[in-house]
Amino acid sequence: MAPIDEKDPQPLTSLERISRRVFLTRAGAAGVATATAAVAAPLSAQAQAPTAAAPTEAAAVPGAVPVTLKVNGSTHRVMVDPRATVLDTLRETLSLTGTKKGCDHGQCGACTVHLNGRRVNSCLLFATMHQNDEITTIEGIGTPEKLHPMQAAFVQEDGYQCGYCTSGQIMSAVALLKEPVGADDASVREALSGNICRCGAYPNIVAAVQAVRHMA
Amino acid sequence: MQDQAQKAVTESRIIGVSTPRIDGPLKTTGTAMYTSDHNFPGLVYAWPVIATIASGTITSMDTARAAAMPGVLAVYTHENIGPLYRTPPTQGFSMIIDERRPPLEDNVVSYYGQYVGVAVASSVEQARAAAEAVKVTYDKRSHNVEEKLIGTPIAEPGIKKGTARGDVTSAFKNAAVKHDAVYSTPNETHNPIELHASVAVFKDGRYTLYETSQAVVNHRDVMAAMLGVPPENVQVITRFLGSGFGGKLWPWPHAMLAAATARNINRPVKLVVSRSMMFQSVGHRPAIDQQIQLGAEPSGKLVALGHHYVNHTAMEAEYDEGCGEATGFLYSCPNLAVTSGLVRRNVGVPTAMRGPGAVPGLYALESAMDELAVKLKMDPVQLRLLNEPDKDESNGLPFSSRHLKECLTVGAEKFGWAKRTPAVGSMKNEDGATLGWGVASCAWGAMRIDTEMSVELLQDGTARVTCATQDIGGGTYTAIAQMVAHETGLPVAKVNVILGDSALPPGPISGGSWTTASVTPAALDAAHHAVQTLLVSAATFPNSPFKGKKPAELEMVDGTVRAKGSATPQLTMAEVLKGANVKGITGTGKSQGTFGAKEEYSFHSYGAQFVEVTWQPEIARLRVSRVVTVIDGGRMLNPRAARNQIEGAVVMGVGMGMLEGVEYDRASGAPINASLADYIVAVNADCPHIDVTFLDYPDYKLNALGARGVGEIGLAGVAPAITNAVYHATGIRVRRLPVRIEDLMGAPMHLA
Amino acid sequence: MHTFELITPASVTEAVKAQAGSPTAQQGAPVRFIAGGTNLVDFMKLNVETPRQLVDINRLGLDRVEALPGGGVKIGALARNTDVAQHELIKARYPVLSEAILSGATVQLRNLATTGGNLLQKTRCVYYRDTAFACNKRNPGSGCPAIEGHNRMLAVLGTSEHCIATNPSDQNVALTALEATVHVTGAKGERAIPIAEFYVLPGATPERETVLAPGDLITHVTIPALPDGAKSVYLKLRDRASYEFALASAAIVTQVSGGRISFARVAMGGVGTVPWRSHEAEKALLGKAATRENFRAAAEAALHGAKPQTQNGFKVELAKRCVTHALTLATKQA
Structure with missing residues (x-):
């Protein structure tokens, strides 16, 4: 299958693309089946990953092992390299690319997901070791049409610039709401210091988090 | 209209x-959708092999073990990568690239981390393992990563003359009050959180390249030239860019590796540069030594300004940082000269980083102005106000819109500068910590x-x-x-x-x-x-x-x-x-662009940075606690986004002033602190209280909207305002960034 | 990274058995226990650790924090850093431990990292982390480029001509000041190892960091009760305000009676090749008035014999200020 941009007569914005989002897996078919959706299709339906490439399709990776991951409430059975991290599995096999790789060593926080409700660095988790855990990614928090209050607050407060660290920031911020963090800005700053924003949107990130906390 | x-x-x-x-x-x-988010059926992964020497030649590469590993599709070296051409000379804004040598062009290694091969496999783990299994044998030569620049041999053609007027040598010699010092800044890296990446799709002779690019049109032209195909056969796409700060302006060698491997194996290839490689082969702001000579009358009026800088560059690159960017027009001074020189080091190729030239240049100039103010026993804001020019003295052009004096006075007012007592260590906060207050001007061109x-x-x-x-x-x-x-x-x-x-x-x-x-x-x-x-x-x-x-x-x-x-x-x-x-x-x-057009005005943005540092000598802890920034950047079309950019630049300035610097390992020539744990940038807890004001004078000479752009101006002036504040708090003048704990250990425990 | 086999034992006995056949439990062990993985996965990606088998111990329980008779506390090896730091028992009895843990890493990492894993946290020396370089700890006998190289972050105490790598942990500095005991189940049964005997100075064998033998699984840590009225504090000094390893840190436990120091424990981080207990400083404090001068004298004693490297001479004075100030804070609370 051709890349979408070659297939379409006109290039799409991400804004347009999201409304007809296709989830292409490397294995192909499984993802393509869900592709399509008309322009007006509800985004929530498409923000789900495909029900995963069936193990046979991904067997293109020699030596792959079967792994079952529970992500955003869905169970995915996939074949991955035995060394694959949760981060790479989300991005490369499940095409849940909202979770970002920034350093691959637990030094930036871009890959933050929730593991059984707690925020962790998904780059430091072997997929094979987390088959019984509930994983929540940014895709499981909200959608462009139905933003989580924290996502809406980030939009309102301009809590980003380039947006690359934003998924991790929001996953940390959502988790923070249930953590014992002091009421003041300094406490929020410390609690969010595991998420580096090289654009330096820290003041607005803190404002977004505080806005949601004050709402609660 | x-x-x-x-x-x-x-x-x-x-x-x-x-x-x-x-x-x-x-x-x-x-x-x-960012670049590395693009997945395609049949996609495979590339991982580069990097040189672990800084200078020499490859005598052999044993790829047999790597090629035999599970999932490995190919391993390429300089012997089998296939055609990759050099670009023709730059024309205007086309064909710009800093590292002109295509990757794997030959067996020569001139910096640590240079790509010497690439492995392609069906999983990213397999590709990486294969790349790491390639055994490279070198004929190693001695390398040079020496930190000291001024006083070491200057590359051909030697010292270059920049903007000049009057006779700076005799004016400086005869000046009543003089200051002469060298200021050093280290190799700084952009390190956006988005890793550089390429996803290359090759089909029917056409390349669709998903790139981390700040300039897709130039990127297309360069890639077409290097791949040896017509530009219409290359399409470059960057839907969302995880920032770049200049590091993603021009193509870097990984893009050619991705495209060439996609071509060679006829499958889509994803290559994501690792964080450690981000310190090696995607550019950096070079290390710079800058000598500033200031001469003034006792009244504070400048009579001489000499700005002589040397920056490191790579063995095969002529990157000049341009530190005199703002020197010629910032202040009124009848005698002025800027000179520059390059020194060659076995380092990756430098490139533009946020506010190139002006940011490091103003660190030196605005530090020197502060030192001059101390010698003159004059308030540093007053010294700057006193030397305001009424035209751009470097070219005689009128300013399109310049309100630096208002930046300084408004900033002083907002910061509470009038309460500043000049004696070192004389100010305390309610907790008893020492406060230091510093100021710096800043400027950045508009086009x-x-x-x-x-x-x-x-x-x-x-x-x-x-x-x-x-x-x-x-x-x-x-x-x-x-x-x-x-x-x-x-x-x-x-x-x-x-x-x-x-x-x-x-x-x-x-x-x-x-x-x-x-x-x-x-x-x-x-x-x-x-x-x-x-x-x-x-x-x-x-x-x-x-x-x-x-x-x-x-x-x-x-x-x-x-x-x-x-x-x-x-x-x-x-x-x-x-x-x-x-x-x-x-x-x-x-x-229409302004490049090449007859210049009628001097277009620049201006600003003033006021910084408060808090110093606790009992634990040698220095933090930037408060920043007031006033920017004269034309009309702000979206003030919220503009303020965000200025705040972010201030945060980066805290990093530049206090934290960031690549260090080279002398023995190996490697950039040795090549991770986000060892090259530290500001985290949320480092962020000071930041107060941004826009003067909002539209610059209608630049365009009908009066808008300029604020991506860089906010970083200029932050580092010198910090070091000036550090001096005010501690009595220690740090002339080599970043300011580190060890620089301040000698400060007196009890002052004033 | 090499491929590896994942083993998931159901009991401590099975886990011990799984590793007992490994030729070593130290650097380069072919069989490794894995819990939070924050350290081990990082090093596996760098090929610094290349185990062929990983023994996933996450399902063994061992994650409780419990009060012991007599006022002590028992912390399971798999208790996550976050849970230990926020546990009411720890916050009430050993604030120094809670503060130390919270000063390290980030919430995300502390949510994964375990008490037992942190006890075995590896150095941050850049040469150790990169297999392109020689390193006596990673590759015994290959040399130590840090001694003439990038050593700003490295140790000034407990170094040898073979290794100057710092122990980076915060938790272990507090546990050292608290005289914790590390409980291990091994091939030959259970052992209780005082933390003072748990770590080994690098000497000529920097690849050996602890007394652990193949099959030794840390099951829990116990901390004895402190004297009534004892106060404790952790102070960490570093370049940036968070998310960074210590340049110098101090864990202090003190008790002041009638204006005199009647109980003192001083441990330091960021400066030693192992979590550094200073009996010299404690001796200098006991019976003395709680004054800044006496604290400074204790700090001088703590750094007596420190050996600065080419780039980190400032650490000696920094550590002195750290100890002095931490003592001031600890006694101010009293």
């Missing part, structure tokens, strides 16, 4: 109004680059805007939507903006803080043309209520067409298009 635009802009309900980014819902939900844009008004009531330029994170998507919304009367939500694709009308690079000034006039122009054509359609389609009117007698107000001066009848844009049975009406717009 000019007056009309100015008036419209000042009266707009959209332009100049804080507007949430139109791409916010995508960025906050993980649905914005426009040729831009073309297309606006299509559609039957469904939306507008579709296209331009090749990309949004680095500054808010280009939103700024363009604001323009089109303003001109058409459509709500911002009805404007779809398509950027980041070399196949679209050519747009500017995302760099130099030039994007906003370049794209917004083109967007207004394109929307204006689209509306004019819509009015023709409205006046002529069968059954139009405006039949018989001339298009010039119609106008578009708030998204509806009506006769001038008459509220009814009116038709929405969609009704006109449906009535005319036209799917869409396109208008194209242009904005």
Whole structure:
């Protein structure tokens, strides 16, 4: 299958693309089946990953092992390299690319997901070791049409610039709401210091988090 | 048109109004597509093999073990990568690349981390393991990564003369008050959180390249030249860019490795540069030594300004940092000279980093001004006010719009500068910690680059805007939507903006803080043309209520067409298009660049940075606690996004001043602190309280909107304001960034 | 990274058995226990650790924090850093431990990292982390480029001509000041190892960091009760305000009776090749008045014999200020 941009007569914005989002897996078919959706299709339906490439399709990776991951409430059975991290599995096999790789060593926080409700660095988790855990990614928090209050607050407060660290920031911020963090800005700053924003949107990130906390 | 635009802009309900980014819902939900998010059926992974010496030649490469590993499809070296060409010389804004040598061109290694091979496999883990299994044997030569620059051999053609006037040598010699010192800044890295990446798709002789690029048009031209195919066979796409700060302006060797491997194996290839490689082969701000000589009258009037800098560059690159960028025009001084030189080191190729030239240059100049103020026993704000020029003395041109004095006075007022006591260590906060207050001026050039844009008004009531330029994170998507919304009367939500694709009308690079000034006039122009054509359609389609009117007698107000001066009848844009049975009406717009044009004005943004540091000598803890920034950057089209950029630049300035610096391992030549744990950048807890003010003087000489751009100005001046504050708190003058704990251990425990 | 086999034992006995056949439990062990993985996965990606088998111990329980008779506390080896730091028992009895843990890493890492894993946290020496370089700890006998190289972050106490790598942990500095005991189940049964005997100075064998033998699984840590009225504090000094390893840190436990110091424990981080207990400083404090001068004298004693490297001489004075100030804070609370 051709890349979408070659297939379409006109290039799409991400804004347009999201409304007809296709989830292409490397294995192909499984993802393509869900592709399509008309322009007006509800985004929530498409923000789900495909029900995963069936193990046979991904067997293109020699030596792959079967792994079952529970992500955003869905169970995915996939074949991955035995060394694959949760981060790479989300991005490369499940095409849940909202979770970002920034350093691959637990030094930036871009890959933050929730593991059984707690925020962790998904780059430091072997997929094979987390088959019984509930994983929540940014895709499981909200959608462009139905933003989580924290996502809406980030939009309102301009809590980003380039947006690359934003998924991790929001996953940390959502988790923070249930953590014992002091009421003041300094406490929020410390609690969010595991998420580096090289654009330096820290003041607005803190404002977004505080806005949601004050709402609660 | 000019007056009309100015008036419209000042009266707009959209332009100049804080507007949430139109791409916010995508960025906050993980649905914005960045380069490495692109997956394709059959996609495989590439991982580079890097040199572990800094100088020498490869004598052999044993790839047999790697090639035999599970999942490995190919291993390429200089012997089998296939054709990769050098680019022809740069022409204007095309064919720009800093590392001109294609990767794997031959067996020569001139810096640690240089790519010497690449492995391709069906999983990223397999590709990496294979790359690491390649055994490279070298004939190692001695390398040079020496930190000291001034006083070491200067590369050909030797010292270059920059801007000059008067006789600086004798003026300095005869000056009543003098200051002469060398200021050093280390190799600093951009290190955006988005890793550089390429996803290359090769099909039927055409390349579709998803790149992390701040300049997709140039990237296409360079890649076509290096791959040896016509430019129309290459399309470069950067939908969303995880920032770059200059590091993603020009192509880097990984892009050629990805494209060449995709070509060679005829499958889509993803190559994501690792964080450690981000310190090696994607550019950096070079290490620089700068000598500043200031001579003044006892009154504080400058009589001599010498600025002599040397920056390191790679063995095969002529990167000049341009530290004299702001020196020639910032202050009035009859005798002035800037000179520069390059020294060669076995380091990766340097490149522009946020505020190139001006940012390090102003660190040196504004530190020296502070030292001069101390010698003169003069307030540092006053010293700057006293030396305000009335024209650009480097070229005699009038300033298009300059309000540096107001930046300083407004900033002083907001900061509470009047309460400053000049004696070192004389100020305390309520907790007893010592406070240091410092100030610095800043400046950054303003320009426009040729831009073309297309606006299509559609039957469904939306507008579709296209331009090749990309949004680095500054808010280009939103700024363009604001323009089109303003001109058409459509709500911002009805404007779809398509950027980041070399196949679209050519747009500017995302760099130099030039994007906003370049794209917004083109967007207004394109929307204006689209509306004019819509009015023709409205006046002529069968059954139009405006039949018989001339298009010039119609106008578009708030998204509806009506006769001038008459509220009814009116038709929405969609009704006109449906009535005319036209799917869409396109208008194209242009904005001319200022490059190469005859200069009539000196275009610059200005600012003042006021910094408070808090110093606790008992634990040697220094923190930047408060920053007041006043920016004279023209009209702010989206003040919220503009403020965000300034705040972010201040945060980066805290890093530059206090934390960042690549260190080279002498023995191996490796950049040794090549990780985000060892090269530390500011985290949230390091962020001071930041107060940003925009003076908001539109620069109508630059464009009809009066807009400049604020991507870089906010970083200039932060580091010297910090070191000046550090001196005020501790009595220690740090002339080598970053300021570190060890620099301050010698400060007295108890002062004043 | 090499491929590896993942083993998931259901009991401590099975886990011990799984590793008992490994030729070593130290650097380069072919069989490794894995819990949070924050350290081990990082090093596996760098090929610094290349185990062929990983023994996933996450399902063994061992994650409780419990009060012991007599006022002590028992912390399971798999208790996550976050849970230990926020546990009411720890916050009430050993604030120094809670503060130390919270000063390290980030919430995300602390949510994964375990008490037992942190006890075995590896150095941050850049040469150790990169297999392109020689390193006596990673590759015994290959040399130590840090001694003439990038050593700003490295140790000034407990170094040898073979290794100057710092122990980077915060938790272990507090546990050292608290005289914790590390409980291990091994091939030959259970052992209780005082933390003072748990770590080994690098000497000529820097690859050996602890007394652990193949099959030794840390099951829990116990901390004895402190004297009534004892106060404790952790102070960490570093370049940036968070998310960074210590340049110098101090864990202090003190008790002041009648204006005199009647109980003192001083441990330091960021400066030693192992979590550094200073009996010299404690001796200098006991019976003395709680004054800044006496604290400074204790700090001088703590750094007596420190050996600065080419780039980190400032650490000696920094550590002195750290100890002095931490003592001031600890006694101010009293």
